[in-house]
Amino acid sequence: MIGRFYLLHMLCIRPELTDFVIGASCDYSFVPEMCPSGNVATMTDSDQYLVVEAQPGQHESRFLRLGPADPRQMAEILSQWTTAHHRANANQTLVFHAAGEWLRHGFPAVFSAEDGKPFPETREITTPRIRQLAETLAVEVLNDRFLSPERLEFMLQELLLSIVETYLARRRGSSPLWRGSRFEDTRIRRAIALLRARPNKELNMDELASQVGLSRSRFYDLFQLCTGFSPRAYLDMLCVETAISRLSSGRGKIAEVAAELGFSAQSNFTRFFLNQVGVPPSEYRRATTTSQQRDEPTPKPEA
């Protein structure tokens, strides 16, 4: 009886729930995800059930080391089989927990004490913006020696704002979603959206104020009241967030990141980043990508 002792494959399933989430790139996770009760039978008799897979002889050959088992060799094979990305995910789980009081303080009309379930869905689709914010936040938290409390507060606020805008604003329609929150003023929310759309140091704040129908002084006052930051400081934060996202992902040269953010020279960007984060961009990039460069992902064989 070979099958029993070899890899078990998932043959058939009657799902127990419709909103299952596939959290892995491989169908081995189907059983726990679609059948959380664990009510699963195993075919143990090859006289009743037998399936073999006819695969080319060379399939997976580069992962095979025939002969006596050598733990060191096995470890090396396994480390090739799993990618650095998999290992990174396996080693670190970042859970974002927002305290009810903090949420109520930020958005009293949404997160009232009476409403036990402000979010209608238990799971939501991650938008590119929220993914970027979450990943940047993760990078920052994992490299907390570079993270200032002010920037952490800014990023948490951005994340929360994006979550509210994405998952609640469109569903609640005309309900007083923003009432009582610091973001009640639609003109400031529009200004924030414009800033976010393309963070750029060359952006003219006078033009931005005009775009949202406010005088410069009124715009500065309202913006500070709403976000806790001046428009210029807010823009700086957005530029830092974008720079961190690019640098930590290894996408683009530092000069390209500088140009994208509107710096006329890379040296200006370096000075700005050093001032905001505490280390030059080159050092930040090194600190966040060293482990990834050490373990370049290796293609995973087919399951």
Add this chain to the structure above:
Amino acid sequence: MPDDSTLAPSVIERTAPPKQAEPGLKGRSPLTAIKILLPVWGYDFVQQFLKVSLPTLLAPGNLPGLARLLPTEFIFLTGRKDEPLIRESVGYRHLAAICKVGFCDISDLITDGNHSTTVTLAYTRAVRRCGEAMLDTCFFFLVSDYIVADGSFVAAMQPMLAGTSGVQAGNFQIIAEEALPWLEGELARNPGVLSLSPQRLMRQALTCIHPATIATRSTSQSRTTAIPTGCSGGSTRRR
């Protein structure tokens, strides 16, 4: 670093609002349908499936047996350009005579590599497309290189009909180049439908075990058991 979106299919293709089976699953209604999901794309893989794998699925105790139990649909999860190739084949006509046959386009999921992710996403798409009816449907998840012994599918349906939510089973790999001449010889004698008893398939499979299977068994202490080195008679259950 790979693009995360290709590796984390956790949030794709939500369709219907969530529904959960009855608490405890004791009172689940009877199964109403069977859907066989087969992801396959690319000329060579489609050809191998039609030529070798499909005839074993058409054995009496596999797809025909399922179709006798419940309304059964065989769904090809395939690329747009592969569909005509499948439809024009003799095997397709055999299949369509047994059960309903459908196609689900997965052209957007097919990439040059990372096939297991494509397969996973394809399965997920087909299941989610059923909406709430998925709760009363038994899905079979196949791959194109399976050689299935006659009676296996009907045997797997027994626990499903008795109320389990899933069936898992062991399998192992064999070397296609070594198994194909034998399989083709069998097919020449029985064109279109290949009924192999589990014992007969096991006997043949043991002559061409894939190095990956041998390696797994040789190196994993938790799976130590003797591989039969020869098979006399019909039984292969040796421990």
